[in-house]
Amino acid sequence: MDIHEVSVLIGGRAGDGVASSGQVVAQILAHMGYRVHMYFDYPSLIKGGHNFAIIRGAERPVGAVRDKVDFILALNQETIELHRGKLGRGGVIICNGDIASHPGAVQVPIGSILKNEQAPTVMGNSAIIGAFLKAAGIDWNIAEEVFWNALMKETVQNLRVAWQAYDAADVRMAVKEITDHRHPVMTGNEAIGIGLLEGGVTMYFAYPMSPTSNLMHFFAAKADEFQIRVVQPESETAGILMALGCSYAGVRSAIGTSGGGFCLMTEALGLSGIAELPLVIVLGQRAGPSTGLATYTAQSDLLFALNAGHGDFPRFIVAPGDTTEARTWSRLATAFAWKYQVPSIILPDKIVCEGLYSIDPDFSIDCHPEPIMADPGVRPYMRYQLTESGISPLRFPPSVGDWIKVNSHVHDTDGITTEEPEVTRTMADKRNNKIAGLREELEGLHPVEVSGNTNSDGALLTWGSNKGACDEVGKLLDLRVIRPVVLCPFPERSFANAMTGVRRFYSVESNETGQLARLVSQFGYRASGLVLKYDGRPFTIEELTARVREAIS
Amino acid sequence: MKGSELISHAKNTWCPGCGNFIVQHALKEVVSDLGSEGYPVENVILVTGIGQHAKIFDFMNLNGFYSLHGRTIPVATGIKLANPGLKVLCIAGDGDCYAEGIEHLIFAAKRNVDITVMVNNNRVYGLTTGQFTPTSPYGFHGRSTPKGEKENPLNPLDLVLSSGATFIARGYTGRREQLKFLLHEALLHKGFSFIDNLQVCATYCNLTDYYNERVYDWDAGSSGDYQAAHKRARGWDYTADTRIGLGIMYQHGAPTYEEGYPVPVALSEEGRGQAIRKFLDSRL
Numbered sequence: 042m043d044i045h046e047v048s049v050l051i052g053g054r055a056g057d058g059v060a061s062s063g064q065v066v067a068q069i070l071a072h073m074g075y076r077v078h079m080y081f082d083y084p085s086l087i088k089g090g091h092n093f094a095i096i097r098g099a100e101r102p103v104g105a106v107r108d109k110v111d112f113i114l115a116l117n118q119e120t121i122e123l124h125r126g127k128l129g130r131g132g133v134i135i136c137n138g139d140i141a142s143h144p145g146a147v148q149v150p151i152g153s154i155l156k157n158e159q160a161p162t163v164m165g166n167s168a169i170i171g172a173f174l175k176a177a178g179i180d181w182n183i184a185e186e187v188f189w190n191a192l193m194k195e196t197v198q199n200l201r202v203a204w205q206a207y208d209a210a211d212v213r214m215a216v217k218e219i220t221d222h223r224h225p226v227m228t229g230n231e232a233i234g235i236g237l238l239e240g241g242v243t244m245y246f247a248y249p250m251s252p253t254s255n256l257m258h259f260f261a262a263k264a265d266e267f268q269i270r271v272v273q274p275e276s277e278t279a280g281i282l283m284a285l286g287c288s289y290a291g292v293r294s295a296i297g298t299s300g301g302g303f304c305l306m307t308e309a310l311g312l313s314g315i316a317e318l319p320l321v322i323v324l325g326q327r328a329g330p331s332t333g334l335a336t337y338t339a340q341s342d343l344l345f346a347l348n349a350g351h352g353d354f355p356r357f358i359v360a361p362g363d364t365t366e367a368r369t370w371s372r373l374a375t376a377f378a379w380k381y382q383v384p385s386i387i388l389p390d391k392i393v394c395e396g397l398y399s400i401d402p403d404f405s406i407d408c409h410p411e412p413i414m415a416d417p418g419v420r421p422y423m424r425y426q427l428t429e430s431g432i433s434p435l436r437f438p439p440s441v442g443d444w445i446k447v448n449s450h451v452h453d454t455d456g457i458t459t460e461e462p463e464v465t466r467t468m469a470d471k472r473n474n475k476i477a478g479l480r481e482e483l484e485g486l487h488p489v490e491v492s493g494n495t496n497s498d499g500a501l502l503t504w505g506s507n508k509g510a511c512d513e514v515g516k517l518l519d520l521r522v523i524r525p526v527v528l529c530p531f532p533e534r535s536f537a538n539a540m541t542g543v544r545r546f547y548s549v550e551s552n553e554t555g556q557l558a559r560l561v562s563q564f565g566y567r568a569s570g571l572v573l574k575y576d577g578r579p580f581t582i583e584e585l586t587a588r589v590r591e592a593i594s
Numbered sequence: 595m596k597g598s599e600l601i602s603h604a605k606n607t608w609c610p611g612c613g614n615f616i617v618q619h620a621l622k623e624v625v626s627d628l629g630s631e632g633y634p635v636e637n638v639i640l641v642t643g644i645g646q647h648a649k650i651f652d653f654m655n656l657n658g659f660y661s662l663h664g665r666t667i668p669v670a671t672g673i674k675l676a677n678p679g680l681k682v683l684c685i686a687g688d689g690d691c692y693a694e695g696i697e698h699l700i701f702a703a704k705r706n707v708d709i710t711v712m713v714n715n716n717r718v719y720g721l722t723t724g725q726f727t728p729t730s731p732y733g734f735h736g737r738s739t740p741k742g743e744k745e746n747p748l749n750p751l752d753l754v755l756s757s758g759a760t761f762i763a764r765g766y767t768g769r770r771e772q773l774k775f776l777l778h779e780a781l782l783h784k785g786f787s788f789i790d791n792l793q794v795c796a797t798y799c800n801l802t803d804y805y806n807e808r809v810y811d812w813d814a815g816s817s818g819d820y821q822a823a824h825k826r827a828r829g830w831d832y833t834a835d836t837r838i839g840l841g842i843m844y845q846h847g848a849p850t851y852e853e854g855y856p857v858p859v860a861l862s863e864e865g866r867g868q869a870i871r872k873f874l875d876s877r878l
Binding site: 266458 | 602660670673680873
């Protein structure tokens with residue numbers, strides 16, 4: 042194992058604050074210069090049940106966890122029973138000594154600490170974190186800085202509780218600071234939110250659904266700071282139509298959902314297509330079909346997103362693999378929706394949505410598409426004016442002397458319904474023509490990422506959150522890793538470049554049938570094998586290494 | 595702007611005798627009148643569903659959004675939230691608004707969003723040629739129910755009242771002047787306004803004589819009384835052979851939805867950058 046690498050598991054009952062404690066641990070590691078990833082595992086219930094998070098920090102960017110951990114922070118005995126097998130050599134268990142024990146564990150007398158500080162039960166987590174800091178030989182100053190950054194309230198009391206545990210514990214394994222170059226930590230949902238804001242979104246519509254509910258919560262909590270309105274409609278059907286109403290009026294909005302909600306949205310997705318109304322959808326994938334595994338991951342909505350809605354119409358689909366990509370591509374998804382007047386679908390999965398990643402705060406793709414507006418002097422205004430690019434200039438109501446009409450039927454240049462064959466064909470061509478411009482613009486933006494050994498003739502093909510595991514395993518096994526970030530319109534040229542010299546490739550995906558492999562087969566690329574996982578959990582590094590070795594042999 | 599300028603060049607395809615003509619001319623005159631009362635025509639947005647009612651989108655020179663079957667109200671809500679200065683009118687059908695889109699009607703009333711919904715209730719599917727709708731009379735002989743429909747009709751006034759609407763009226767295409775008045779008042783009402791418009795379908799459900807024998811005007815003075823409104827709503831259940839009240843059934847003032855969700859102050863790029871940096875700093 043890399044010396045400068047550490048993994049921490051924290052576990053407890055649902056409602057114990059495992060996710061927020063995990064975030065504090067992640068921020069502590071980030072503060073010490075680590076690049077961080079946190080996987081959060083929880084069943085679909087409110088109280089009780091077992092939650093755990095694994096936080097991994099390393100010198101280089103990480104987006105997947107390992108089988109083994111160095112520390113287990115156990116808020117209850119069950120955590121020890123369930124996870125002690127994951128403890129690596131020299132690993133340390135830190136537990137609430139009032140209700141849990143294990144030979145050799147750092148046992149924190151949480152009850153008496155809380156009593157001394159007259160602190161509520163929920164602050165017990167700060168005690169566990171304090172004990173972890175000491176056991177890992179981490180400087181107390183870091184706790185102070187992170188607690189002040191991360192905690193919204195009662196920081197002083199939390200710090201006093203953490204200090205008592207820090208003071209009582211002993212050093213077991215030294216986790217070293219690696220650099221003072223620090224990267225902030227956030228979830229994919231939050232990074233998408235930032236990107237949408239940077240894309241000019243001021244309204245967000247969502248019916249609650251994992252794994253994108255936290256994007257709604259993020260916007261709602263920051264509504265004043267970010268000047269964004271959050272509306273929870275009666276259904277996903279209503280939400281997407283409200284968003285289209287905003288687009289008609291010239292206001293940028295976004296909607297968030299998962300596969301089940303997206304099913305309801307497909308009716309209005311086609312309306313966005315034919316009426317040429319910009320639309321931004323965050324489609325966070327979880328395991329399906331139907332209700333499936335509500336709080337676990339999958340990448341099984343790719344073909345659905347590509348084909349949703351009846352009839353042909355252009356769309357943009359991007360699948361970010363971490364927070365850095367999520368932020369910049371969410372901004373671009375918004376900008377492309379408005380420039381090309383098409384629906385944009387941002388397609389993360391639960392791992393990206395709810396997992397924490399270090400973000401490179403300075404990274405941005407230098408591309409700033411703007412909507413094409415009608416010249417103010419032009420009369421009469423035609424909402425569906427024919428142009429070479431297929432893009433009709435926009436104008437928004439109210440506009441004196443204009444009738445601005447958008448229509449779900451086939452329509453003429455004024456937006457009035459028609460059934461004429463000639464107009465029908467012309468308008469279909471006009472919409473279709475927009476794809477060429479969009480694709481050309483995308484080809485210049487690294488829409489297909491290549492990592493690992495870029496000279497290898499063996500490759501892993503993957504997408505979305507499997508970036509994390511594949512980037513590492515590709516390096517480890519000396520394989521090229523090819524990852525389309527943009528999935529529609531498919532960047533054929535960039536993909537062909539990425540595939541140059543590849544003789545065999547294996548598609549690594551979190552679904553049952555290899556949906557990306559099926560997509561690329563349309564362009565003449567046939568996978569030598571599929572490495573699939575569809576149990577709701579992400580690949581660990583070790584698991585993927587073994588599975589790829591098995592596939593190759 | 596003169597009313598005649600609001601009629602578009604599109605070819606009209608309603609059946610002769612269709613109640614939609616009355617709606618079209620009432621709308622034309624009301625929008626024209628509102629123009630001279632300080633509500634410019636370009637601020638009016640017409641949102642239609644899918645059905646015979648919806649063709650009015652093509653036939654009028656008005657800003658508009660030709661939406662999906664049953665889906666006028668959420669579109670109108672989005673438009674209103676985006677720009678509260680616009681006057682947003684949904685013209686919907688009974689199949690459209692009372693069947694596939696009924697969830698939206700209930701929620702618009704619950705929210706008291708400041709839009710107007712007029713349902714042209716001809717009590718039959720016209721565009722799909724004569725099936726029963728949620729408000730067809732019990733026993734209706736349609737093309738999908740040759741032996742007579744076995745469902746009781748929905749009472750939209752009762753439903754909308756209990757859902758929280760703050761302006762509720764019933765009109766009738768046989769009373770054009772009254773319909774104009776109701777539409778005018780509904781568009782000026784602050785909050786969710788709703789008109790159930792008994793519209794004659796000349797081809798599949800011509801109830802002209804039936805309505806003419808039974809309609810009467812509600813007392814205009816007591817429209818603020820909720821209990822009285824409740825009695826009015828239940829005065830006719832859309833099937834029983836009783837008198838049919840017309841006019842404003844209920845009206846009262848209440849805060850609107852969009853007042854609770856004011857349009858955000860547009861952040862400058864710098865302001866947004868600062869807010870984002872502050873968030874990033876909290877994650878170190």
